[in-house]
Amino acid sequence: MKNNNTDVFISGGGLSGLIASIAFAKNSFSVVCVDRNKPEFYKKTEKNTFRTTAFLEPSKRFLDEIGIWQYLEKYSCPMQSLKIVDTTKSDNKLDIKTSKTFSNDNYSIPLGWNIKNSDMLSELYKIASKEKNIRFHSDTTIQEFETLNDYIELKLTDGSQYKSKLLIGSDGKESFVRNKLKINSISKDLKQSALTFGIEHEYNHEHISNEIYSSGGPFTTVPLGIKNDGTISSVVWMDSENNTDKLINLGRSEFEKKVNERSANILGKLKLISDPQIWKMHTQVATRLISYRAAIIAEAAHVIPPIGAQGFNMSVNDIKCLLKKSLDPSYKLGETRMLLSYERQRFIDMNLRVGSVNLLNRVSRTDNQILKRIRSKSIDFLFNFKPLKSSLMSFGLGSK
Numbered sequence: 001m002k003n004n005n006t007d008v009f010i011s012g013g014g015l016s017g018l019i020a021s022i023a024f025a026k027n028s029f030s031v032v033c034v035d036r037n038k039p040e041f042y043k044k045t046e047k048n049t050f051r052t053t054a055f056l057e058p059s060k061r062f063l064d065e066i067g068i069w070q071y072l073e074k075y076s077c078p079m080q081s082l083k084i085v086d087t088t089k090s091d092n093k094l095d096i097k098t099s100k101t102f103s104n105d106n107y108s109i110p111l112g113w114n115i116k117n118s119d120m121l122s123e124l125y126k127i128a129s130k131e132k133n134i135r136f137h138s139d140t141t142i143q144e145f146e147t148l149n150d151y152i153e154l155k156l157t158d159g160s161q162y163k164s165k166l167l168i169g170s171d172g173k174e175s176f177v178r179n180k181l182k183i184n185s186i187s188k189d190l191k192q193s194a195l196t197f198g199i200e201h202e203y204n205h206e207h208i209s210n211e212i213y214s215s216g217g218p219f220t221t222v223p224l225g226i227k228n229d230g231t232i233s234s235v236v237w238m239d240s241e242n243n244t245d246k247l248i249n250l251g252r253s254e255f256e257k258k259v260n261e262r263s264a265n266i267l268g269k270l271k272l273i274s275d276p277q278i279w280k281m282h283t284q285v286a287t288r289l290i291s292y293r294a295a296i297i298a299e300a301a302h303v304i305p306p307i308g309a310q311g312f313n314m315s316v317n318d319i320k321c322l323l324k325k326s327l328d329p330s331y332k333l334g335e336t337r338m339l340l341s342y343e344r345q346r347f348i349d350m351n352l353r354v355g356s357v358n359l360l361n362r363v364s365r366t367d368n369q370i371l372k373r374i375r376s377k378s379i380d381f382l383f384n385f386k387p388l389k390s391s392l393m394s395f396g397l398g399s400k
Ligand SMILES: Cc1cc2nc3c(=O)[nH]c(=O)nc-3n(C[C@H](O)[C@H](O)[C@H](O)COP(=O)(O)OP(=O)(O)OC[C@H]3O[C@@H](n4cnc5c(N)ncnc54)[C@H](O)[C@@H]3O)c2cc1C
Pocket: 011, 012, 013, 014, 015, 016, 017, 034, 035, 036, 037, 051, 052, 053, 054, 055, 140, 141, 142, 170, 171, 172, 173, 175, 176, 194, 196, 236, 279, 297, 298, 299, 300, 306, 309, 310, 311, 312, 313, 315
């Protein structure tokens, strides 16, 4: 990049912002990306935390298409199946009431993959740093920007200035870009939190992710390939804010005991291998995805609870769609017709997925006995009624 004109300017170099930067750069667009984090953030500083991202097969295909997958594969664990487990409580102990396993019809293709966020971020950062079409500014944010006819003029906190044909807001749920563009979003506090941590377990995970329902929210184990014997998984435990606040304040051995109780012995005896981290849950959907010469993607556009591996998958779909429109010769980069077409296409998929995840969350957290009975029956029905199962599977897999 010889001068300070760029095709695309991306605010936010998290998972989505870095993937978007690499995707556009590999397709010959010049890209500037800024993130408020310092470079050390990307150097596996979170080695001992177990926040992972489970993503579906179509997202992996896209990462492959843009040349990223070859660097991520060694850190990723394939997920062959998803086991939905419903439980019942007797004598203060959780017993399995029903369990059904969902896999691809073609078993040789995994349902998805799981990777530690720290590994993915540090690899993406390395790729972006070496890519000649990307200029990455860490420890930097946009100070101000002005929208003109043919470009957006941006001033950064490190003193640099750029003119860009397209501004992409990928700066997370509090998005500076979204707020500056005065795009509203509809938010709902779910009064739930998610606890994330790593476990070592007695039984082999056999590349199965278990989603265990009781009340308060699902307890999900997701396989990791850190040890060859299949005994390490990450966990996302969703529950009411009241319960998670109590759980996070327990001593390590008391917490481990609760984890063992909540897992319904699905993987045998569990040992905690990291401290838990807590994440407040809410849903948030932007009312617009575009403004003049600007678009928002990923958590700047939609935030959902981590159920069914949909969040990151939706973010990849945003990037895929925006890239496709940018490459379409019938549009000029960043023009309003192009952006309207992006918004129209993404709104349909986005709202469908947000609605489905919210419904699943409501069903999984219920304490109501009648709803719990319906839940078990629905899992059996879904499993036994092939057309419905297939179409839900392909929706989950992102092929619809
Ligand atoms: C506990 C938990 C578990 C999850 N698990 C899964 C899962 O298993 N599968 C799945 O599909 N999804 C999951 N998700 C959702 C998934 O993490 C997100 O959808 C995905 O990471 C997209 O994030 P993002 O890049 O938009 O946001 P972020 O990762 O938050 O990145 C935003 C970036 O913007 C930067 N930034 C913010 N403000 C500014 C600014 N003003 N200027 C410059 N930079 C800025 C931040 O530093 C950050 O790097 C999970 C979410 C949570 C909370």
